[in-house]
Amino acid sequence: MSKSKLRNLIALTIATLCLIAIPLPTQAANKAEKDQPTKDRLVLMPLQAGENEKNMLARMETALIQGLGQQYEVLSGKRVIQSLKKASSKNNHAARNKGCDEIRCLKYVALDIHAEIFAIVHVTKIDGGYLLSLDIKNVMTNQAVFDNSLPCKGCDQLQVVDKLKELSGAPVTVATMPGRTLQPGDVFKDCAYCPDMVVIPAGSFDMGSINSDEKDEKPELRVTIDQPFAMGKIEITRGQFAAFVSAAGHDAGDQCWMLAGDKWDEFSGKNWRKPGYPQDDSHPVACINWNDAQAYVKWLSLQTGKHYQLPTESQWEYACRAGERFEYCGSDNLDSVAWYDHNSGQTTHPAATKQANAFGLYDMSGNVGEWVEDSYHDRYKGAPSDGSAWAGDGLKRVLRGGSWIYFQIGARAAFRSVSSPEYRYFDTGFRVVRTLP
Numbered sequence: 365m366s367k368s369k370l371r372n373l374i375a376l377t378i379a380t381l382c383l384i385a386i387p388l389p390t391q392a393a394n395k396a397e398k399d400q401p402t403k404d405r406l407v408l409m410p411l412q413a414g415e416n417e418k419n420m421l422a423r424m425e426t427a428l429i430q431g432l433g434q435q436y437e438v439l440s441g442k443r444v445i446q447s448l449k450k451a452s453s454k455n456n457h458a459a460r461n462k463g464c465d466e467i468r469c470l471k472y473v474a475l476d477i478h479a480e481i482f483a484i485v486h487v488t489k490i491d492g493g494y495l496l497s498l499d500i501k502n503v504m505t506n507q508a509v510f511d512n513s514l515p516c517k518g519c520d521q522l523q524v525v526d527k528l529k530e531l532s533g534a535p536v537t538v539a540t541m542p543g544r545t546l547q548p549g550d551v552f553k554d555c556a557y558c559p560d561m562v563v564i565p566a567g568s569f570d571m572g573s574i575n576s577d578e579k580d581e582k583p584e585l586r587v588t589i590d591q592p593f594a595m596g597k598i599e600i601t602r603g604q605f606a607a608f609v610s611a612a613g614h615d616a617g618d619q620c621w622m623l624a625g626d627k628w629d630e631f632s633g634k635n636w637r638k639p640g641y642p643q644d645d646s647h648p649v650a651c652i653n654w655n656d657a658q659a660y661v662k663w664l665s666l667q668t669g670k671h672y673q674l675p676t677e678s679q680w681e682y683a684c685r686a687g688e689r690f691e692y693c694g695s696d697n698l699d700s701v702a703w704y705d706h707n708s709g710q711t712t713h714p715a716a717t718k719q720a721n722a723f724g725l726y727d728m729s730g731n732v733g734e735w736v737e738d739s740y741h742d743r744y745k746g747a748p749s750d751g752s753a754w755a756g757d758g759l760k761r762v763l764r765g766g767s768w769i770y771f772q773i774g775a776r777a778a779f780r781s782v783s784s785p786e787y788r789y790f791d792t793g794f795r796v797v798r799t800l801p
Contacts, residue, residue, distance in 0.1 A: 405479035406436035406500070407444055411487070420521045427525045428485060431532030439479055447476045467669075470503040480504045483532075486557070487524065490606040490645060493517040494524055497556030497607075498531050506669070508554070515603065515645065546800065548592060549724060554668040554798075557607045561594035561798055562724050569682050572744050573778040581778045585744040587678045589751035595675065595683050596795035598715035598726050599734060600660065603645030605636060605652070612663045620651040620788045623769065639712075639790045646714040648732045648793045654761045654785035657735045657794040664796065671799040676753040677738040677780075679797055680764045684729070684777045686722035692775050693728030693765065694721030702730025702775050708768035712791075729775040732793035733767040740782040760784060767791035 408428060411421050429438045451472040452464040464470060474480050480502050488495045493516045500510035516527045546552065548565035568588040572581040608614060620634035634640055639650045654674075661672040675683070684693035694701040700719045703712070708730070716726040728734075739756025741747065747754050763781035766774030769791045773779060783789070 403435065403437040404481055405477075406432060406438050406481045406483055407473065407477065407479050408432065408438050408440040409482060409484045410445060410448070411485055420525065423522075423525045424485075424487065424528055427528040428483070428532045431529045432483060434533055436481065439477060443477060444473070447473045450476065467503055467506050474503050481509060485528070485532075486607075486611070487528075488557075488607050488610045490515075490603060490610070493519045494527075495557070495603060495607055495645075496524070496527055496531050499556050517645075546592075546594075551597060551724070552594070554670055557604065558664065558668060559600060559604060559796060560597040561796075562597050563800065564593050564595050564679075564683050564723055566590050566592050567682070567687065569685055569687075571678055571681050571747075571778075573776075576776075576778060578779070580742045580780050581744075583744055585678075585747055585749060587682065587749050587751055589679065589682055592800050593679065594798040594800055595679070595723075595725060596797070597724065599648035599732055599793050599795045600657075601645060601715055602636065602643055602647050602649045605649040605660065606645065608660050608663055612659070614656070614659050614663075616652065616656050617788060620790050622790045634790065635788075641711040641790075643712060644714075647712045648715055648727065650712060650732050650793050651788045651790055652735070652793050653788045654735045654783075656788070660794075661796055672796050673799075674735055674737040674794060675797045676751060677736045677762050677764065678748070678751050680728075680734070680736050681777060682751070683723055683725060684721065684765070686725070688722060690777065693725070693777055694719060698729065698772055698775055702727070702766070703768045704730040704766060704775050705769055705771050710769065712768050728765055729777070730766055730770070731768055732765075732791055733763045733770075733774075733781060733789070734765045735792070735794045736762045736764055738762050740780075758785065763792060 408425070411424055425440060429440060432438050448464045451469045464473065470482060474482070482501055482503050484499045486497045488497070496514045496516055498510070499508070501508050514527055514531045516524055519527065546563045548563050550563045551560055553560050566589055568586065571585045571587050572583065574582065574584050576582070609616065616636050618635050619630050619632050620639060621628055621630050622634060622640050634651060636649050636651045657674055661674060664672045686694065690696050692698050692701055698704060699707055701721065702718060712731055715731070718726065718730070720726050721728060737753040738761070739754060739758050740760035740762050741754060741756060760782050761784075763783060766776070766779060774781070
């Protein structure tokens with residue numbers, strides 16, 4: 365064979381070997397890629413923000429995609445918006461004129477773009493900054509997957525973007541994961557902006573006091589609550605109420621009853637934002653009437669699909685006593701469990717800064733007085749013995765627990781206050797209960 369033919373044969377052989385070899389790394393890479401676990405797809409719902417935040421929406425969305433992208437394949441933007449429009453159109457069986465904001469409608473979107481997990485983010489302007497919340501849920505099973513919230517006090521809009529990265533990069537698993545049965549003492553929350561709830565066990569107790577000089581604490585009534593329920597770990601805070609007002613547009617008025625010297629009077633320009641003393645978002649909200657509290661629990665029920673309400677009076681006292689017969693909610697030593705006239709400095713204090721009672725509830729005595737569901741009756745004769753609310757004409761409603769301005773007597777477990785449901789007082793707020801499961 366001539367040298368030229370040999371060179372040609374060698375060249376052809378080398379070329380053939382190269383052609384065979386070239387796909388090998390690609391095949392290996394493809395195999396390695398297939399071996400990697402695939403990320404679940406997540407739909408990032410269009411962001412909602414106020415007028416002043418609209419120019420930041422693009423940056424906020426980018427921050428969220430970067431954060432959530434560590435764990436999910438994120439679907440967002442035009443594709444999601446188009447699917448939402450289809451789902452909320454009048455021609456779709458899941459449609460509602462108000463838009464695609466219910467599970468039935470979101471399920472249509474999930475099927476349309478092949479993703480079951482949805483992330484809903486709220487950026488809410490509150491006094492002194494923003495409240496950022498992230499809810500991640502599986503819309504096909506209507507189960508929470510992740511839940512987190514983060515205050516951003518004193519933040520400008522650029523700092524909000526950084527906080528959103530932090531929020532979405534490390535979501536917190538909620539307590540109520542699918543298949544888990546809640547037990548007495550468990551703490552959970554149904555959404556990022558929802559209050560922490562404590563599971564209260566079923567049981568019986570003697571309501572009222574035979575040793576009291578107050579006639580409306582008599583006669584003692586044996587009450588049996590045969591089903592567990594959940595109660596707010598703390599009183600609803602100013603920050604939580606601010607999120608509600610911002611989302612629902614609720615008008616909580618601009619007048620509040622205050623104690624001026626030794627006389628109660630109603631003052632204009634005083635309200636839950638300006639109760640007449642300094643507060644921040646960790647304090648229990650005050651200057652709240654019974655109707656404001658009802659509006660909040662109805663809104664919370666609509667947001668979560670769970671039944672929230674004010675405690676019944678017997679639920680409240682049962683939870684306060686927590687299986688004990690202390691004078692106050694959690695102790696015979698009032699200073700250990702309550703902010704009241706003697707130690708409050710004439711102001712509310714951040715929630716949960718005193719000792720909890722045996723059920724893990726804070727500020728049941730003191731800080732702010734708490735509205736309950738019941739109409740007022742001046743004796744317990746004829747009251748329900750099953751833990752339900754005592755109906756009546758509704759002209760007067762019951763308040764429990766005393767407050768930062770009350771003397772010791774008002775913080776007693778059995779003590780009852782009464783007021784018209786439309787009155788707002790600068791020492792009055794509320795906490796909530798939720799039906800289980």
